[in-house]
Amino acid sequence: MSLSRRNFIRQSGLAVTFTVAGRTLLLTPREAYAREMPFSVLDRAEVETLEAICDHLLPGAGENGVAHFVDHQLPLDPDDSLLFIKWFNVQPPYVDFYRPALAEISRACETVYGKSITDLDPSGAAALIESLRDGNVPGWNGPPPPLVYHALRNDAVDVVYGTMEGFADLGIPYLAHIEPPRAW
Amino acid sequence: MKNPEKVDVVIVGSGAAGSVYAAVFAEAGKSVLVLEKGTDRKLTDLYSSQIWARRLKWGAPHVFEAGKDSIWYNFNAGNGYGGAAMHHYGVWPRYHPEDLQEYSRFGKGLDWPLEYDQLRPWYDQVQADVGMSGDAEKEIWRPPGAPYPLPPLPVFVHGEVLARGFEALDLRTSPIPVAILSQDYKGRPACIYDSWCDAGCPTGALANPLVEYLPRATAAGAVLQPDSYVTRVLTDRNGNKATGVEYYDKTGERHEQLADAVVVAAFTVENCRILLNSATGNHPGGLGNSSDTLGRYLMSHPAVNIFGMFREETHCYQGVSGGQLFSQDGFDKDKGKEIFGSRQWEIGLGTKPNDLLGIAMSRAELFGNDLHDFVKRGSRHFGAMVGVCECLPHGDNRIELTDSKDRFGMRLARSTFNLDDYARNLWRETADLGVEIFKAAGAIEAWHSPPGGQHIMGGTIMGRDRNTSVTNEYAQLHDVPNVIIGGPSVFPTSSSVNSTFTAHAVALRSARHVADHWGGLLA
Numbered sequence: 001m002s003l004s005r006r007n008f009i010r011q012s013g014l015a016v017t018f019t020v021a022g023r024t025l026l027l028t029p030r031e032a033y034a035r036e037m038p039f040s041v042l043d044r045a046e047v048e049t050l051e052a053i054c055d056h057l058l059p060g061a062g063e064n065g066v067a068h069f070v071d072h073q074l075p076l077d078p079d080d081s082l083l084f085i086k087w088f089n090v091q092p093p094y095v096d097f098y099r100p101a102l103a104e105i106s107r108a109c110e111t112v113y114g115k116s117i118t119d120l121d122p123s124g125a126a127a128l129i130e131s132l133r134d135g136n137v138p139g140w141n142g143p144p145p146p147l148v149y150h151a152l153r154n155d156a157v158d159v160v161y162g163t164m165e166g167f168a169d170l171g172i173p174y175l176a177h178i179e180p181p182r183a184w
Numbered sequence: 185m186k187n188p189e190k191v192d193v194v195i196v197g198s199g200a201a202g203s204v205y206a207a208v209f210a211e212a213g214k215s216v217l218v219l220e221k222g223t224d225r226k227l228t229d230l231y232s233s234q235i236w237a238r239r240l241k242w243g244a245p246h247v248f249e250a251g252k253d254s255i256w257y258n259f260n261a262g263n264g265y266g267g268a269a270m271h272h273y274g275v276w277p278r279y280h281p282e283d284l285q286e287y288s289r290f291g292k293g294l295d296w297p298l299e300y301d302q303l304r305p306w307y308d309q310v311q312a313d314v315g316m317s318g319d320a321e322k323e324i325w326r327p328p329g330a331p332y333p334l335p336p337l338p339v340f341v342h343g344e345v346l347a348r349g350f351e352a353l354d355l356r357t358s359p360i361p362v363a364i365l366s367q368d369y370k371g372r373p374a375c376i377y378d379s380w381c382d383a384g385c386p387t388g389a390l391a392n393p394l395v396e397y398l399p400r401a402t403a404a405g406a407v408l409q410p411d412s413y414v415t416r417v418l419t420d421r422n423g424n425k426a427t428g429v430e431y432y433d434k435t436g437e438r439h440e441q442l443a444d445a446v447v448v449a450a451f452t453v454e455n456c457r458i459l460l461n462s463a464t465g466n467h468p469g470g471l472g473n474s475s476d477t478l479g480r481y482l483m484s485h486p487a488v489n490i491f492g493m494f495r496e497e498t499h500c501y502q503g504v505s506g507g508q509l510f511s512q513d514g515f516d517k518d519k520g521k522e523i524f525g526s527r528q529w530e531i532g533l534g535t536k537p538n539d540l541l542g543i544a545m546s547r548a549e550l551f552g553n554d555l556h557d558f559v560k561r562g563s564r565h566f567g568a569m570v571g572v573c574e575c576l577p578h579g580d581n582r583i584e585l586t587d588s589k590d591r592f593g594m595r596l597a598r599s600t601f602n603l604d605d606y607a608r609n610l611w612r613e614t615a616d617l618g619v620e621i622f623k624a625a626g627a628i629e630a631w632h633s634p635p636g637g638q639h640i641m642g643g644t645i646m647g648r649d650r651n652t653s654v655t656n657e658y659a660q661l662h663d664v665p666n667v668i669i670g671g672p673s674v675f676p677t678s679s680s681v682n683s684t685f686t687a688h689a690v691a692l693r694s695a696r697h698v699a700d701h702w703g704g705l706l707a
Contacts, residue, residue, distance in 0.1 A: 007487070038213070045562040051378065051563075051582070055549045056551070056552060057552070058552070058555055058556065059552065059556065077243065077244070078243030078244040078246075079222060079223075079239070079242070079243035079244055079263045079264075080243070081238065081243055082235050082236060082238045083201050083238070084238075084459060084539070084540075086241065086243060086258050087240055087256070087258055087259050087540050089246075089247070089249055089256075089257065090246075091246045092243070092244055092246060103627050104449065120372070122552075126542060126551075126552065129551055133549060133551075133684060136616050150548060152537075152546065153548075153551060153555075154538070154544070157537070157542075157544045157545075157555075158234075158537045158538050158539075159312065159561075161237050161537040161538050161544065161559055162233070162234055162536075162537065162538035162539070162542075163233075163235075166537065166538075170537060170563040171563070171564075172537075172557070172563045172564070172616070173501065174232070175378035175380070175501065175502070176231075176232035176233075176378070176380070177232045177376075177378060177380055177385070177386045177387060178228065178230060178231050178232055178237070178256055178386050179231070179232065180232065181231065181235040
């Protein structure tokens, strides 16, 4: 089966709705990231933390718009949510999971490594992620660290590999019955 | 507000069981209203995407969990028309005779109030209704029954590779029995094997409620009503008879729908929650709970996914989600060494890169460029199968109400679930055997998942004795017979087989019985 990356990108549709100067824009998370579109739920510090940790969890997640994807999903009814965290029996609203998780990641970076997560080098980031995964972040006072690890890691996987573009990058056929109306 | 028109039957939930009840009662000339909590989903809404597939799964109200083991409620339950059967994989083996008489045969578990021969014709009828593919002769473990109406699904590279491991260990495999069409059937097209079953099958090749029983129900006059959140079953002054249900619409307005009979088919946890929340002075422990059995005997199949990397390309993104081959070698229950329970294998699972059962999650400890490398390799060389194990029913595994409430003031549910040592030992043995099979198949690497929970059963179990069960053999509450329960919550044992086929067969048997004895129900 032949694949056309250009077709996948063209067909992958648009993701996030923005109203700018009276105009409605529909953008993929990647486009929203590139155009620095505003966020509706997460603040700037939370966005920076989310993009940085997800880029360490799976390089490329940031530019694939992981923060816009999560931000777009957080206000939705839990029945309609497309977030991976849905599987882990976390009590909605999910913003009450993401917000303290991101705050604790940021705090842990400052207290353990003396740096913000955006300034953390790869080895420091790897150590932080391992401590999240293994549940031993010093002074942690948020949702269970392994749960945070799995949620953010899989958000990153979703935007990088769970899309039609992601399949194309892997060189495997998407085989859609009905193509998703947005990039995910 | 009280809805002006009383109906013969109000059905709570439009999933596997609710849709069967709706079709049977409507075709019997009854006025039927189906109240669905979720949205009015159509086949054209079923996008091929593991991310979008999450809309089909449960989100709210929240179910709290206690105990050592999760029942994975959000993953197993459904949301919207078709319920959990919209995202089920269509693997439809039958319960074995010994599954239904487990206590009598083995001194463990419970007995059903019916035997296999009483269920057999209903299995046969359901498979003829929806169209099943398989090979009854090669499926040597299969209990007696009519041959499958359609030949088996084709086996692709993924299945062929894994079959080598079974052959090397002298284990037998057969085509997998599935409610998926290998050929066109009743105007529905054959499967095209793109493995998006988990996201819902929009072509109708996989038998979900939108392609058979719900269309039959509406053709016979049943009305489906989405966004209708049922909170309680209402009863008369004496508590002897249900009079209808209370529900809230999308705007939050309260309604009472009167009916001669109520079918509660809202899946395992919600069935229990609705009945427990329906407590009155006549039913202080919840409706149908005079035996203190309501909510008890909660069960889920402990499952282990076996993963591997192979030298050859496996095309694991192809096929169907539920597997290409099947084996019940090892189904015998009494395995000695503190291991008890049946086991089956579903072999060659269609696997995509992301989501809970995806390639990336199979090595959940990897991150960074190691994860990139793994997913890239796995997208071409990955193999997957699942070993599904039995768990015995225990009264302490249960659904209860918490003090937390939903937005309508109804108490939320909590599951308490702990696997016993029999199930843990069985799971461990299955995990080890699965890895051995993969290595025998030539896997370069082979590993297994942590324990998962497939299917959710029990909580409103059927039985002969009203002092030890919630419903009779026709799924009617012992205490209030015009309340009928749909779905695997009525199962007294779990077996290790997927529950949806049996949920259909039990519902069809019960619905026909109630329809044929309607006068007695109303007396």
